[in-house]
Amino acid sequence: MVASHLGITASPISAATAAMITILAGQIELVQILKVCIPACLVGILAGVAVVWKKGKELEKDPVFLEKMKDPEFAKEIDAHSASDDAPLKPGAKISVIIFAIAVLLIVLVGAFPNLLPSFEPGAANLSVNANGTIKMAAVIELVMLGAAALMLLFTKTATTDVAKASLFTAGAQAVISIFGVVWMSATFMEANSATIEGALGDMVKAAPWTFAIALFILSMLLFSQAATTKALMPLGVLLGISPQHLVAMFPATNGDFVLPGYPTLLAAINFDRTGSTYIGKYLINHSFMIPGLVAVSVTVASGFLFAHLFW
Incomplete structure (x- = not known):
């Protein structure tokens, strides 16, 4: 799930990348974003994998899962889910x-x-x-x-009616409406308070440009959208005089939407894992995605600065 989110900021067809190109029009090209973000995101994902490689116990030794498997209905559901993975692909x-x-x-x-x-x-x-x-x-x-x-x-x-009935299409349509509202709200707020925000962040960002990545990360936690965060805050980065290569390096910092466990793909990942090993903790933010997410995003941004220096 964390890797898929990072993939958005390394994709040539994502809304976030399109927004980045629009904001930095004339200063960067698509290839420059990809040259920095693709290798940086790959390094970050590998770091996220490494930090949780041995986290927890294997299923055959997990006492919680073994206890659940004593329930015949649960065991039957797990077997049925495994069988569905082997179903043949649809024509086309x-x-x-x-x-x-x-x-x-x-x-x-x-x-x-x-x-x-x-x-x-x-x-x-x-x-x-x-x-x-x-x-x-x-x-x-x-x-x-x-x-x-x-x-x-x-x-x-494929019939268009079948597309409209698909769960993925429904989720996507809902996301479009939700993100449009969030972008509109955040853009209104940022424009109304741009002078105050610019003054608050200006000295800090000019002294250490990388700190702008923290602002991107925190805003993305609240907006639940890489594209919305990019459209809301990246123009401010331009106004603050941050160089285009540094903005591209910090672009993956917009992937803070995993921190609060309310993002649809995060909840879907929890539901997909029938074993119960993917979970939301007692204190809400101590969930399964927190450690790999923080490590992956941090390493990606750090790698982004490195690759921006090497390839720009």
Whole structure:
């Protein structure tokens, strides 16, 4: 779960990355973000894995799990869950994965070589086109992925009604509405109090730019969204004069949404683990994700500064 969240800040198609490109337009390109964030996130994930590699007991020696297995209904449910993992893939599953992979590669390609994109007459900027007539990278990501979704429906002969009924689609639609509200609220708050916040953070950030990562992490704990945190706080980083390479290095610090155990993927991970070894502790924040999450994000940000220095 922690690795999947870090993957958002290392993905060329995520909303958070699109927001980062928009905020730092003209200062960075997609490839520069990926060159720093992909290796940094990999190092951070490995550190998170290492710190919990031997945490707890193996299931065959776990007294809590062994006690649960004495219940015939629980044992039957565990066996049924294991059998469901071996169920055959639905028709078209492999085709959809191939289409998705091609779409991701296409986005990376046009991010690396912007000249491949069509350009228009210079004029007033809008939601999709810059003032110089080039297409915004965020719009490219949206267009390519929407096109990929259409191709999946056509080639796999999947009914749109089936898509709308899928639990993942429902969860995604709810997330869009929720994040939109959070972004609107946070953007309103940040704009109304930008002078106060800038004054409070200014001296600290100018003395030690890396401390801005702490602010990103704390805000992401409250907003539950990497994209919302990026849109709310990264413009302030630009105003404070933090260099683009340092902002990119601190970009993975927006992954603090695991701290408070209310994020949907965190709760889903707990429900997926029928053994009970993934849990929320008595004091709420002493849950299974805290140690690997803190270690992974901290190491990722530290590695980000290193890779930004090496590759920029």
